[in-house]
Amino acid sequence: MTSTVPDCDPIRFSTCDWAERDRLAALRELCGREIMKLAPEPLSGGPFHLATTMRSFPGLGTGTWAVGNLQVARTREFVRDGNSDDLLMLVVSSGVQTVSQRGWERTLNAGDACLMSMAETATMSYPSSSHLTSLRLPRRMLAPLVPNLDDAVMRPVPRDAHALRLLARYVELSDGFELTTPELRHVVTNHVHDLVALVIGANRDATAQANGRGVRAARLAAIKADIVENLGRHDLTIGAVAARQRLTPRHVQRLLEGDGTTFSEFVLGQRLVRAHRLLADPRFLDRSISTVAFEVGFGDLSYFNRTFRKLYGATPSDVRAAAWRDRR
Structure with a gap:
């Protein structure tokens, strides 16, 4: 079709x-x-x-x-x-x-x-x-x-072809990409071409190019999606993510480092983003701040408060109070 x-x-x-x-x-x-x-x-x-x-x-x-x-x-x-x-x-x-x-x-x-x-x-x-x-x-x-x-x-x-699994997952995840510029659309198009070529039999040069471009992008997207899907788990570790993605922990770390972050930084950032979303949403005002922190994966409330304020310049209580005002 x-x-x-x-x-x-x-x-x-x-x-x-x-x-x-x-x-x-x-x-x-x-x-x-x-x-x-x-x-x-x-x-x-x-x-x-x-x-x-x-x-x-x-x-x-x-x-x-x-x-x-x-x-x-x-x-x-x-x-x-x-x-x-x-x-x-x-x-x-x-x-x-x-x-x-x-x-x-x-x-x-x-x-x-x-x-x-x-x-x-x-x-x-x-x-x-x-x-x-x-x-x-x-x-x-x-x-x-x-x-x-x-x-x-x-x-x-x-x-069971590995390239086919990577292709299917990357295309699925790309539906959520905001392809707002011709440059971004061109990048995703190239990644898909790389992966399709691998699936059906790329030549030597195309295989080398795909491993450094399309395959890397597909693996990185899958790693990030895995982390986001499992943010609430307190046993979210680089080893667990690597095992689910059939990679080594070091390979996962290298892919994230190539994107300008580390495993710990990415997990923390995503947890804070989700916490802010929940605290600012009037539909979730019945959840206490400690409950929200726990739901997104934090085990230490003081650490949550400290890192939240550092990122947003406001405390979780400030964000929750603003949500109450919006509701009224």
């Missing part, structure tokens, strides 16, 4: 947004002809659904999808739509998807991926509810990175 919308702002829609009697016609017209360039048809007479969030900017289009009881086809009409230079990578996160192209048929389960060509007819079927990620990539930008790029089309990608 793909998008031809040139705006980097997210585009979201769902068949649930339309009256049931209008869903198929709306999907065929708006999503098929104007955005996705695919022809949708229900697989059976039962209900079907499609919901997506898409972003598109030069060199990359991304989409997250929830689909069920649908088949979408890349027809000859759409092959002539001007996107014939694009490749499409599909990564399934749950459910089952069947893809057909060049006379081959592949069944993709959770964790599987497949590269397809937008220059050729194809079908993608979702008999039951499935979730997946799509990446639209210009062939001309991948060709210098991957020898015999065309041979990678419809070639199975092992689900």
Whole structure:
């Protein structure tokens, strides 16, 4: 699945947004002809659904999808739509998807991926509810990175491939990135190209470049996300994060140092940010300051108060008092 919308702002829609009697016609017209360039048809007479969030900017289009009881086809009409230079990578996160192209048929389960060509007819079927990620990539930008790029089309990608796991996680996390400038969008696009090239078979120079750029960025993003997701745990250590990320503690520390911080500094900063958010939110006024401190991972209240004031120039009590005034 793909998008031809040139705006980097997210585009979201769902068949649930339309009256049931209008869903198929709306999907065929708006999503098929104007955005996705695919022809949708229900697989059976039962209900079907499609919901997506898409972003598109030069060199990359991304989409997250929830689909069920649908088949979408890349027809000859759409092959002539001007996107014939694009490749499409599909990564399934749950459910089952069947893809057909060049006379081959592949069944993709959770964790599987497949590269397809937008220059050729194809079908993608979702008999039951499935979730997946799509990446639209210009062939001309991948060709210098991957020898015999065309041979990678419809070639199975092992689900346990480390580069594929890094790619899937990085794309997931990038949905939360604020890509407010062309430079930031260019950086993320390069990282995704690096990781896709590794997944499908990068050449020696591209592998070296990816290890120093895309892989590093994906690992750093995953480390930071791991820390943020586990801030409230009092056993949050660099060793625990390294184990979950399948890295050594020293590798984790080097990646953070390359970003201008340390493990301890990043954890402290994120805990203080979360604490400030909770204290300033009128919805959480029933929580005491000590409760908030404990919830975000602090075990020493005096240390929490001291570091909070140093960062924000105000005490936790000051922030809480302001929240009470806002509520009134």
